[in-house]
Amino acid sequence: MLKKGNSDFEEISLDYRNRIITTGENYAYLKIAEGCSNYCTYCAIPYIQGKYYSRPKEEILEEAKILAQKGIKEIIVIAQDTGRYGEDLYGKQILPELLKELCQIQGIKWIRFLYTYPETITKELIEVVKEEPKICKYFDIPIQHIADQVLKKMNRKTTGQKIIQTINKIRREIPEVTLRTSLIVGFPQETEEEYQELYNFVKETKFDKLGVFEYSREEDTPAARLPHQVHHQIKKRRKKQIMELQAKISAKNLEAKTGREYEALIEGQTKDAKYYVRKDSNGYSRRRWYNLHKNR
Numbered sequence: 001m002l003k004k005g006n007s008d009f010e011e012i013s014l015d016y017r018n019r020i021i022t023t024g025e026n027y028a029y030l031k032i033a034e035g036c037s038n039y040c041t042y043c044a045i046p047y048i049q050g051k052y053y054s055r056p057k058e059e060i061l062e063e064a065k066i067l068a069q070k071g072i073k074e075i076i077v078i079a080q081d082t083g084r085y086g087e088d089l090y091g092k093q094i095l096p097e098l099l100k101e102l103c104q105i106q107g108i109k110w111i112r113f114l115y116t117y118p119e120t121i122t123k124e125l126i127e128v129v130k131e132e133p134k135i136c137k138y139f140d141i142p143i144q145h146i147a148d149q150v151l152k153k154m155n156r157k158t159t160g161q162k163i164i165q166t167i168n169k170i171r172r173e174i175p176e177v178t179l180r181t182s183l184i185v186g187f188p189q190e191t192e193e194e195y196q197e198l199y200n201f202v203k204e205t206k207f208d209k210l211g212v213f214e215y216s217r218e219e220d221t222p223a224a225r226l227p228h229q230v231h232h233q234i235k236k237r238r239k240k241q242i243m244e245l246q247a248k249i250s251a252k253n254l255e256a257k258t259g260r261e262y263e264a265l266i267e268g269q270t271k272d273a274k275y276y277v278r279k280d281s282n283g284y285s286r287r288r289w290y291n292l293h294k295n296r
Contacts, residue, residue, distance in 0.1 A: 016063040026265045027074035027110075028067050032060050032098065036080040038117070040144075041155045041222040042187065042215065045080060052080070054089045061101055068107035073265060075102060077113035083120025093120060096128040103134045110265075114140045118166045119158045130174050137174050141167070142182045146201040147194035150187055153226070160201070167205060180209035185242065186235030187215045188226035195238050202242055208253050210246045212239045 021028050036045045037052040064075055077099070079085060086094035095113070102111050111134050116125075118141055129135050145151050146160040170177055183202075185195060202210065214235040217224040264277035 016059070017066060019063075021067075021070065021072070024267060025071055026267060027076060028072045029076045029078050030060065030064055030067070031055070031078055032082065032085050033079035037084075038081060038157070039155055041153065041226075042184065042218060042224075044218040044221050047220065049080075052084055052088060054084075054086050056089065057086070057094070057098055057101070060098065061105070064102055064105050064108065068105050071107075073108065074110040074112065075108055077102070077111065078115065081115060081117050081120065082113045083116040083122075083125065093122070095120075096122070096124045099125075099128050099135060100132065103132050108134065110134060110136050112136045112138055115142055116140065117157070118143060118163045121166050121170070123169075126170055126173050129177075136178075137176050138178045138180070139170055140180045144182065144184045145187065145190075145194075145198055147190075147197045150190055150194050150198075153189065154184075154187065154223070160197075164201075164205075178208045179205075180211075181207050182211045182213065183242065184213050184215050185238040186230040186232075188223055188230065189228045190215075190230055199238075199242060199245065202245055202249075206249050206253065207246070208250065210242075210250075212242050212246075214239050 023029065033052055033054045035050040035052050036043070039046050067075065083095055084093055085098060086092060095116075099111060099113065102108065111132075113135075116139060121139070121141070129137060129139070143158075143163050144154060144156060146163060148159050151159065167179065170179070183198065185198070214232070215223075215230065217229070266275050266277050269275050
């Protein structure tokens with residue numbers, strides 16, 4: 001049972017026991033919370049879905065067991081901000097505890113969690129990812145920007161320095177980790193200097209995967225009312241420049257893995273006896289064609 005955070009929302013009953021899996025026979029998403037309480041100034045989700053509301057841990061574990069019984073090998077844990085899981089129900093963030101219990105479920109091979117804000121990535125969470133063999137060495141950290149003034153205007157609860165410290169801590173503890181992030185360019189009042197700071201950060205940090213969004217005005221959000229909206233041509237140019245930079249970085253990161261062996265999930269077989277696979281254990285979302293022996 002999920003209940004919207006605002007009083008004018010009705011309770012929602014989800015029949016997770018009989019859910020339809022639309023992602024194929026190998027992996028499935030497992031939602032652990034609804035809504036969001038971060039109130040980033042560019043985002044309408046809190047006004048549409050209500051405040052952050054965690055599902056009871058027992059219900060999540062039961063759904064995961066049902067998925068395992070159906071043959072699902074990879075569980076992808078999701079929420080608007082997975083790192084905040086449990087703070088409303090249990091008075092503290094217990095994502096590390098939940099992940100440990102998910103690892104005990106027979107039949108599940110990999111566990112991945114998405115969308116963890118940098119300020120919720122704790123020492124305990126990093127340790128669980130490092131120590132638990134079922135958890136993919138993968139962090140999806142939507143930072144959106146690195147310039148402090150832009151982060152402040154976005155109402156993000158962190159600073160550029162803290163973001164860099166968190167990334168360095170993860171890489172220090174888990175050298176083989178794969179890091180993904182998402183960015184917004186052209187946020188209202190973003191200066192050329194602030195954009196250049198973001199560009200240089202991407203160049204230096206060398207994320208494995210990265211997505212860039214041009215800022216889009218969401219109706220009735222605080223950012224939509226800010227003066228000095230950035231021209232759409234400037235936003236397009238900034239996005240293009242970072243994506244071209246990231247393409248080179250990703251290519252080099254992948255090239256460094258040439259000759260190494262990785263475990264992968266087989267999704268199917270072609271008519272000419274080749275297999276296509278997705279997501280090695282380090283978190284790369286990719287489909288490739290292979291001549292290989294199928295070994296499940």
